[in-house]
Amino acid sequence: MDGVTVVDHVLLRRLLSILRDKDTPHRVFRETMTDAALILGYEAMRGLRPAEVEIETPLERTPGVRLADEVFVVAILRAGLGLVDGFLRLVPEARVGHLGMYRDEEALRPVGYYENIPSGVEDAEVFVVDPMLATGGSGVQAIARLKRAGARRIHFVCLVAAPEGCRALREAHPDVHITTAAVDRELDETGYIRPGLGDAGDRIFGTDR
Numbered sequence: 500m501d502g503v504t505v506v507d508h509v510l511l512r513r514l515l516s517i518l519r520d521k522d523t524p525h526r527v528f529r530e531t532m533t534d535a536a537l538i539l540g541y542e543a544m545r546g547l548r549p550a551e552v553e554i555e556t557p558l559e560r561t562p563g564v565r566l567a568d569e570v571f572v573v574a575i576l577r578a579g580l581g582l583v584d585g586f587l588r589l590v591p592e593a594r595v596g597h598l599g600m601y602r603d604e605e606a607l608r609p610v611g612y613y614e615n616i617p618s619g620v621e622d623a624e625v626f627v628v629d630p631m632l633a634t635g636g637s638g639v640q641a642i643a644r645l646k647r648a649g650a651r652r653i654h655f656v657c658l659v660a661a662p663e664g665c666r667a668l669r670e671a672h673p674d675v676h677i678t679t680a681a682v683d684r685e686l687d688e689t690g691y692i693r694p695g696l697g698d699a700g701d702r703i704f705g706t707d708r
């Protein structure tokens with residue numbers, strides 16, 4: 500689909516298989532999510548602009564690069580927190596924003612409950628992270644909130660997407676590229692992605708007992 504990158508790498512497919520496995524305990528799930536975020540972040544940040552700098556090796560001066568733009572990572576709570584550490588390993592100086600949002604279980608509509616977006620978002624490269632893109636409601640609303648706050652260069656990164664969610668997000672925000680490890684078969688009648696990996700937030704935080 501236009502505007503959607505499905506990252507094709509055997510190491511990411513291996514990690515996703517661990518995450519899909521219902522017997523993976525939450526400690527391993529959390530660590531594996533961080534490893535997957537490293538690969539997703541590596542791909543999603545490919546287009547960041549370099550700024551040329553001169554550096555000095557122990558032997559001579561040579562051209563080098565730094566990042567031209569500030570990077571913001573914005574986690575959709577709770578499950579988005581599972582991807583933050585991986586992104587911060589790639590760009591340790593990134594600023595981190597939080598958007599609290601849960602899906603109303605009946606209507607499957609997102610309900611916002613918290614917002615903390617660091618200032619300077621207008622000029623930043625903003626990576627919205629949430630492992631699951633199901634109906635797309637949460638992602639669409641999160642991006643709208645960021646745009647209201649002034650963000651202009653926004654990327655959406657998830658682990659598993661439903662075709663419906665990709666379509667909804669691209670329709671509402673055609674300027675936002677989606678990077679994901681997989682686009683799964685479908686959404687079921689309760690709004691879960693099939694085959695999916697279950698409720699990502701519950702599995703990261705061990706609240707699925």
Ligand SMILES: O=P(O)(O)OC[C@H]1O[C@H](OP(=O)(O)OP(=O)(O)O)[C@H](O)[C@@H]1O
Nearest residue numbers: 576577578601602633634635636637700
């Ligand atoms: O595309 P959508 O249909 O909006 O569904 C996706 C959302 O659902 C999950 O969050 P959830 O509501 O379970 O909150 P949690 O992260 O606190 O568990 C997930 O982490 C996304 O934010």
Ligand SMILES: O=c1cc[nH]c(=O)[nH]1
Nearest residue numbers: 633691692697698699
């Ligand atoms: O399959 C799904 C759908 C929404 N949220 C999840 O955590 N999992």
Ligand SMILES: [Mg+2]
Nearest residue numbers: 698699700701
């Ligand atoms: Mg959840």
